[in-house]
Amino acid sequence: MGLGMDDRFNTIAGWTLFGGIVALGLSTLSAHYFLADKHERPEKMGYAIAGVEPEGGAGGAAAVEPIANRLAKADAAKGEAIFAKCKACHTIDQGAANGIGPNLWGVVGDARAEGRGGFAFSDSLKSKAGKWDFASLDEWLTNPKKFADGTKMSFAGLADPMDRANVILYLNSKGSNLPLPAPEAVPAAGAAPADGAATPVALVGDAAKGEKVFAKCQACHTVAQGGPNGIGPNLYGVAGDAIAEGRGGFAFSDALKAHKGTWDQATLDQWLTAPAKFAQGTKMTFAGLSSAQDRADVIAYLNSQGGKLSLGAAPAAAPAAAK
Ligand code: HEC
Ligand code: HEC
Numbered sequence: 001m002g003l004g005m006d007d008r009f010n011t012i013a014g015w016t017l018f019g020g021i022v023a024l025g026l027s028t029l030s031a032h033y034f035l036a037d038k039h040e041r042p043e044k045m046g047y048a049i050a051g052v053e054p055e056g057g058a059g060g061a062a063a064v065e066p067i068a069n070r071l072a073k074a075d076a077a078k079g080e081a082i083f084a085k086c087k088a089c090h091t092i093d094q095g096a097a098n099g100i101g102p103n104l105w106g107v108v109g110d111a112r113a114e115g116r117g118g119f120a121f122s123d124s125l126k127s128k129a130g131k132w133d134f135a136s137l138d139e140w141l142t143n144p145k146k147f148a149d150g151t152k153m154s155f156a157g158l159a160d161p162m163d164r165a166n167v168i169l170y171l172n173s174k175g176s177n178l179p180l181p182a183p184e185a186v187p188a189a190g191a192a193p194a195d196g197a198a199t200p201v202a203l204v205g206d207a208a209k210g211e212k213v214f215a216k217c218q219a220c221h222t223v224a225q226g227g228p229n230g231i232g233p234n235l236y237g238v239a240g241d242a243i244a245e246g247r248g249g250f251a252f253s254d255a256l257k258a259h260k261g262t263w264d265q266a267t268l269d270q271w272l273t274a275p276a277k278f279a280q281g282t283k284m285t286f287a288g289l290s291s292a293q294d295r296a297d298v299i300a301y302l303n304s305q306g307g308k309l310s311l312g313a314a315p316a317a318a319p320a321a322a323k
Contacts, residue, residue: 122151141168210302213289232283
């Protein structure tokens with residue numbers, strides 16, 4: 001519990017001004033806080049979240065499936081049941097009052113920490129510009145304090161990836177109804193994609209498209225200069241940088257550290273094709289990007305964020321085959 005009594009009382013004092021659910025009573029609310037915080041921790045630490053490396057799992061058995069894949073099999077009714085944990089602080093129906101947290105009607109796809117009937121958001125969450133897409137909600141609900149250090153949301157997070165998908169699907173059904181992202185192809189561990197072995201990188205990447213691809217990485221990585229490390233390291237300037245070094249002291253796996261050298265276009269392409277193949281025992285529980293174009297695009301995007309590689313035009317002799 002990172003939250004001091006003063007903070008809690010300030011929050012509560014602010015909240016009473018809104019005059020929402022006073023009837024609940026402060027002691028009940030405090031009880032909810034503690035329950036909400038303690039509940040999630042113990043039993044489910046086996047997942048690859050919060051920087052905890054899964055121990056001794058068979059390959060990627062404990063890997064967190066991409067949010068798109070989890071959403072495809074998620075259940076809004078189950079999400080509604082999970083939302084019981086949020087109700088101590090949040091309403092969800094259209095036009096309902098703000099409580100300790102803001103009303104969440106239509107929050108999926110909406111701007112972060114804006115509007116919501118004038119709710120007094122923390123500066124910490126306000127500094128996370130952008131919209132709540134599925135991936136950022138997944139990250140937020142995994143560990144709110146990790147997403148926005150200094151958030152007012154004193155909730156430990158939902159450790160179970162399917163719980164998060166279910167509750168996000170439920171949130172989406174309340175005033176948002178955004179189309180769900182297409183599930184990613186998750187190649188079986190060890191089964192290298194046909195183009196994985198020795199294809200020299202010949203595709204020209206498009207950094208703007210790569211930024212969209214990077215949505216898949218954001219559950220674990222920031223890329224802005226000075227951004228925090230999360231489940232994975234901050235990636236500012238990684239293109240052209242030493243493999244598994246620096247990055248604000250991020251605790252890399254021995255598997256990745258064993259790779260000497262720098263991240264150039266070819267090594268990044270191999271890595272992003274199949275991380276577990278590039279570095280057996282890596283902590284990056286990500287199946288890989290099977291599309292060579294997606295890889296080229298995301299590498300171009302990474303390079304645009306403080307990178308040092310000269311990614312030029314396509315080689316004249318080898319016209320880029322559409323993959
Ligand atoms: C102990 C109270 C509390 C609990 C429990 C809680 N929240 Fe929150 N929530 C807050 C507060 C306070 C904020 C505002 C955070 C800030 O400003 O830093 C917030 C913010 C949010 C936001 C961002 C809203 C916006 O407009 O940017 C979302 C989404 C959210 N909560 C979802 C949830 C979900 C889903 C759950 C349950 C799984 C949950 N919260 C549990 C208090 C809580
Ligand atoms: C599920 C979390 C997760 C996802 C999703 C993820 N990564 Fe990672 N990434 C990690 C972790 C953890 C490491 C550290 C790996 C290690 O130490 O073995 C890492 C390491 C890296 C590195 C090496 C950094 C260095 O300094 O050596 C790069 C580059 C990278 N990731 C790029 C990406 C890109 C691009 C994507 C999306 C296409 C992505 N990652 C998706 C967790 C993730």
